[in-house]
Amino acid sequence: MQVLLASAGEPWETEVVLDLQRPGCGLILVRRCMDVADAVATAASGQADAVLFGRALPGLDSDVVARVTESGAVTVGLVEDVEGPDATTLVDMGVACVVHRSALEDVPAAVQRARRLTPDGLVHPSPGALEPAIPDEAFGVDGSPLPVGRVVACWGPTGAPGRSTVALGLASELSARSVPTLVVDVDVHGGALAQMLAMLDEVSGVLAAARLAGNGTLTLAALHGHVREINPHLRVLTGLPRADRWAQLRPSALVSLLRTASQMAPFVILDCGFDLEQDEELSFDTSAPRRNGATLAALERADVVLAIGSAEPLGLARLARGVLDLTQAVPGCDPQIVVNRMRSSLGWTTEDIAATVERFVGRRPIAFLPEDRAAVDRTWIDGRTLTECAPDSPLRAAIAELATSLGATGSVTPRRRLRRRGR
Numbered sequence: 001m002q003v004l005l006a007s008a009g010e011p012w013e014t015e016v017v018l019d020l021q022r023p024g025c026g027l028i029l030v031r032r033c034m035d036v037a038d039a040v041a042t043a044a045s046g047q048a049d050a051v052l053f054g055r056a057l058p059g060l061d062s063d064v065v066a067r068v069t070e071s072g073a074v075t076v077g078l079v080e081d082v083e084g085p086d087a088t089t090l091v092d093m094g095v096a097c098v099v100h101r102s103a104l105e106d107v108p109a110a111v112q113r114a115r116r117l118t119p120d121g122l123v124h125p126s127p128g129a130l131e132p133a134i135p136d137e138a139f140g141v142d143g144s145p146l147p148v149g150r151v152v153a154c155w156g157p158t159g160a161p162g163r164s165t166v167a168l169g170l171a172s173e174l175s176a177r178s179v180p181t182l183v184v185d186v187d188v189h190g191g192a193l194a195q196m197l198a199m200l201d202e203v204s205g206v207l208a209a210a211r212l213a214g215n216g217t218l219t220l221a222a223l224h225g226h227v228r229e230i231n232p233h234l235r236v237l238t239g240l241p242r243a244d245r246w247a248q249l250r251p252s253a254l255v256s257l258l259r260t261a262s263q264m265a266p267f268v269i270l271d272c273g274f275d276l277e278q279d280e281e282l283s284f285d286t287s288a289p290r291r292n293g294a295t296l297a298a299l300e301r302a303d304v305v306l307a308i309g310s311a312e313p314l315g316l317a318r319l320a321r322g323v324l325d326l327t328q329a330v331p332g333c334d335p336q337i338v339v340n341r342m343r344s345s346l347g348w349t350t351e352d353i354a355a356t357v358e359r360f361v362g363r364r365p366i367a368f369l370p371e372d373r374a375a376v377d378r379t380w381i382d383g384r385t386l387t388e389c390a391p392d393s394p395l396r397a398a399i400a401e402l403a404t405s406l407g408a409t410g411s412v413t414p415r416r417r418l419r420r421r422g423r
Contacts, residue, residue: 001108002028002047006039007054007078012101016052016078019104026108036064043071050074050111053095055086061214065094066252074111089216094252149182149262152406153270153302155295155335157322161310162340164192165376166369167271169399170406172385175234177403180265182227184237186254186298187273188246188291191239198383199228205237206257207248214253218260227264230385235265251290251297258301267406270298274322276329299330304406307335311342311353311368320360337365338402367402370394 005020007013020029030048033039036059043051044067051073053060065075077090077098087098096114099106154167164187171183185191185206194200205226212218227235240246261268273295299305307326309319319337327333339353350368358364375386375393382389386396 001026001049001111002030003076003107004031004033004039004042004048004051004073005029006033006036006051006057006060008034009056009058010054010078010101012080013054016101016104019102025104027104036060040064040067040071043068043073046072048073050076050107052076052078052107053090054078054101055090060093062093062216062252062256063214063250066250069094069096074114076107076110092213092216092218092256094256149264149266149268150304150407151258151262151268151270151302152304152306153272153299154306154308155272155299155326156274156308157318158274159310159315159318161308161315161319162369163187163274163308164196164271166306166308166338166340166399166402167269168193168196169386169396170403171234171236171267171269172387173396173400173403174267174269175231176387178233179267180233180235181267181269182235182237182261182265183269183271184258184261185239185271186249186294187239187271188243188249188294189273189275190243191241191271193236193271194238194241196380196383197228197230197236197385199236199238204239204241204245206239207245209237209257210249210253213256213260214250216256218257220260220263223257223260223264237261239271246291246294249294251293254294254297255301258298270302272298276322276325296329299326299333305330305333305335306338308338308340310340311346311348311371315341316353316356316360319357323361337361337363338367338369339365340369341371342368343371366405367398369398369402372396 005016007016017029017032019025020027031042033042036057039051042048051068053075055077068075075095077087077095078101079086079090079098080101081087082098082100090098097110099110152170154163154170156163167183171181174181183193185193205228208226209218209223212222227237229235240249258268273292275292275295277292307319307323309315309322323335323337326335337357339357342350353368354364372393372395375390375395378389379386386393386399390396
């Protein structure tokens with residue numbers, strides 16, 4: 001088995017090189033890589049079956065691991081203690097397996113086990129394709145596993161059909177039922193949740209958390225330090241303050257972030273961007289950041305995807321094309337259709353629109369949300385949610401029914417304004 005060694009900075013690197021040259025090791029050292037760029041480029045050439053990483057390698061993060069994995073090589077972490085913090089950090093970065101640096105004879109079997117984790121026996125670029133280690137924080141004091149939150153992605157085609165309004169509305173309704181909820185803004189074309197909630201600062205919670213996730217150091221305690229508390233049951237991870245910072249939200253880091261976020265609350269609501277294009281890399285000769293990679297990663301990680309479209313003819317046409325693009329971009333995705341901005345001026349009934357959507361998309365909408373411009377304007381002016389400042393709104397009532405259809409339970413408090421902290 002041919003391997004690359006990328007462990008510059010480790011005190012045991014020379015010893016490992018000598019062990020790799022020992023007869024009967026079963027491994028052939030193709031190259032000793034001096035930095036992450038060297039490791040990524042050599043792995044992309046297809047010269048090795050596996051890349052052996054040391055934790056001390058400068059620049060090593062989840063994005064480097066994902067790029068090596070994308071080339072078809074299995075990533076292996078070499079550590080002094082397979083149960084120590086370095087091993088945990090490497091696994092959180094997405095490496096396929098971790099072995100003791102003196103037990104190189106275990107590498108071939110570990111690589112084969114990693115390949116068998118995928119149905120086709122090949123290595124895939126997403127860290128989620130490999131079985132991640134479950135951190136100690138995922139278990140209670142008695143050793144029993146804590147429940148993992150349900151990830152709900154609010155997506156919709158171009159044209160601003162109301163993705164952010166629905167995402168925040170759902171999160172607010174869930175929190176009003178005393179269900180702890182985290183809403184995360186992952187729109188790479190410009191986050192809106194911070195502005196909608198009057199959080200007009202330049203600090204991005206999602207970027208700060210993604211940096212830690214990329215380094216394999218994001219814990220529940222660290223994530224708590226980057227979320228903003230709206231009320232006792234609702235927290236927000238704010239998005240990009242400027243659209244030109246999209247390159248800092250890497251897909252591999254986002255996958256790790258969402259894995260940790262799902263341990264924080266029973267429901268994690270994602271406000272996603274609209275674009276699903278996958279051919280940005282055609283403009284480059286080498287691997288390059290993909291603006292829509294974070295959106296695709298979020299949709300792949302979601303347990304439920306809500307495809308939101310507006311009720312007018314243009315909105316329905318965009319919805320039909322968008323759902324087709326979505327199912328092609330994310331194989332296995334079964335989006336639930338939500339028709340927003342229903343209004344009598346269109347002259348259509350809900351049955352008319354349901355039949356139209358079913359004819360073009362092959363499935364009926366699960367919810368119809370009425371247009372309520374006055375209530376939405378009030379929320380934006382006040383920097384609050386529909387649940388707080390427009391409890392009698394028909395839109396709020398429809399979103400509450402949508403929350404119920406997602407399996408939300410708890411004691412509903414439809415008319416009580418939740419006291420907001422930190423305002």
